[in-house]
Amino acid sequence: MAQAPAPKEPRSALSRQLVTSELLDTATALFAEKGYESTTLLDIAKALGISRPGLYNYVSSKEELLTMLVEQVSQGLADVLERLTARADLSPTEKLRDVVALLVRQRAEHPDQFRILDRSETVLPEPVGSEHREARRKILREVMAIIEAGIDSGEFRQVDARTAALSLLGMCNWVAWWFSRDSDVEETVATVTDLAQNMLLAQGSASTSAETVRSVEEIRMILDRIAPRR
Template identity: 85%
Template structure:
């Protein structure tokens, strides 16, 4: 998809949405999704501040400005919040990465840049979600604990596949794919721990993406500028797919 065609489709879609009324059921679904997203961000911020065990559902309800019975419309326990985090942070990300790495129209170098940009952007926009889930891995209830671990393994496999293909095609230096993939994921995940709110997200994304490319791409290999450029809006569209599924 070219930038021009993407913008044209976006404009056409926006115009059609402006003309056509949104069904009540769809409005309700969008509203619930927005509230659930805010709920996760609020809850994880409290978990980070007070600790998971010390935070109550009443604390979360007060922070959201709703009653505790109102909160039960979205979640019934703190464990359910952890389940929602797994669905969004690990399972959702694994599914999006699988779709991205399967694209035949992108070279390994561009896939590498897109994967890193997606990971870093998610970590900068929702750092508390990643940090709390990372800290809570050992207390996740089953079967969600096993699902989370499998999603992490899937993410590793997808990144390894990109690196292995890049090596086979001569774009990447011959390195151990698993070690390189773990190093890339560690670099991206660590952003959630040091990124400061209010800092420039785009600058951070660009810097880490360039570092990842420089780490793997063989000198003299074609750069992403020789390919169809993907826009920031496309990356954000991928992130939108990680919305909570409640």
């Protein structure tokens, strides 16, 4: 008896994920250019090169796009950070570097997604607005937990964990506003990650000061290429 063909769900799921990612990037770019209210589903379909009925295979309304953005940018990140924080095989410093790298890479590669959510936070429809705000609170809690664990272990210096977490998140989030698409994503990830680590490392190591100076110089060079000083 002939065997049944192998199921195609994994490939279909991957294809859908890729299309959804492209859809979100296209939609958020249009929202940024034309404004959320002025952008139609037909505009998004045309930009993707598909028909409007074809677009309905992935999304049925602009509000659903906002929900997808919250799920991917806010809730998705919060879930990843929760799993990362729970890992016993990583030190607080390693967790910190992983968190910052994840944040910076997402902001650099998909800046419009973060910008739209940041600008629309106060007007997001319910329940997506509440879900987004809860995800942001969860992200802050997870970053604070990493910092507190680093302080307890002696890896990080004594700082207020909430203030440090907010400062770190602000530094990462700001990448979405200043990063240039012509810049090197991995170079930026490495530089900001080093800055975040050196901001918190316990003092007493000669290499800590040297690494901080080097990291500041590296990010200054990146910023000069993006917006040269006059």
